[in-house]
Amino acid sequence: MKKLLIAAFALTALVACDKKESDKNLHLSGKVEGLKQGKLYVQHIVDSALVTMDSIVIKGDSNFKSELQLSEPEMLYLSLDRGVSKSIDNILPFFAEPGTMTIETTLKEFYAKAKVTGSKNNDLYNDFKKIRMRYNDEQNKTFSLSLLAKKVNNTQKLDSLNQRADKLTARSYLDAINFAVNNGKHEVAPYITLTEIYDANIKYLDTIHKSMSPEVAKSKYGKQLTTFITERKKLEQLL
The missing domain is CATH 2.60.40.180 (Transthyretin/hydroxyisourate hydrolase domain)
Structure with a gap:
């Protein structure tokens, strides 16, 4: 009888371990x-x-x-x-x-x-990082040229480079917005929005929000984006 109880206990423990692993x-x-x-x-x-x-x-x-x-x-x-x-x-x-x-x-x-x-979201995130890296490289080059223009007091060149930097920033934001909109079925979309372009115009954030699938909207980052947009709208109404 004792052996049967021990065997039953061992079997129960084994099943419990299997269940734990399957979780x-x-x-x-x-x-x-x-x-x-x-x-x-x-x-x-x-x-x-x-x-x-x-x-x-x-x-x-x-x-x-x-x-x-x-x-x-x-x-x-x-x-x-x-x-x-x-x-x-x-x-x-x-x-x-x-x-x-x-x-x-x-x-x-x-x-x-x-x-x-093994992760579609990670693949997409890598694609986005490559896009962002290209803009970062261009911004760094522009900044270096701006320092040189400032050093030699070439105001005309400096103004041109400043305009170029502004255009690069605007383009990088638009590309990030389009990326998020086009990948609204994946959780990477609200994550990128929250970490990279949270200060974009609220109308663009609304566009990204509307592009999310119902599943993504219910996800951790989807809910965070919904809350963030709501709070930003409240804040902008006070300003």
Whole structure:
């Protein structure tokens, strides 16, 4: 009888463990080439603070795995604790979504060399970053030329460069708005709006808001965008 009870208890525990594993809907795996010892953290933002969802100890094997419960697509952060190193290249943001995802990167260029697969939202976010990077490069070039024009007191050239900078800013905003509108079926759209173009004209934010699918509108970032637009309208009425 005692053996039967022990067997039943073991079976119950096994079923409970299986059930617990099945509750995890994000299966994250990857490799940090060159990392022999350290710790990885999977984190997300809660009330403006980074909160750890899982920690992974690396000892000898640079491969890692993490099982997480994700209620909806969300921006997560893979953080690297290098130990005594003072490197600032320690945080890798990635747009996670339920399913199977992989992250492959290197210890030397943790952020720059990262390759993330398994998330449509992350693919779209990378596409947006490429667009934004082109504008950033142009803005940096314009700024450098402006400094040179100012140094030699070439006011005509400086005025022209300032106009160019303003046009680049306007174009970058319009491209970001169009990107968000065209991808309203994905959670990346309200996220980009909230983090990159929150100060755009309210009519453009309304356009993005209306372009969101019902599912995205009910998501974390969709709800945040709805609240943000409502509060901004209230504020602008007071000004």
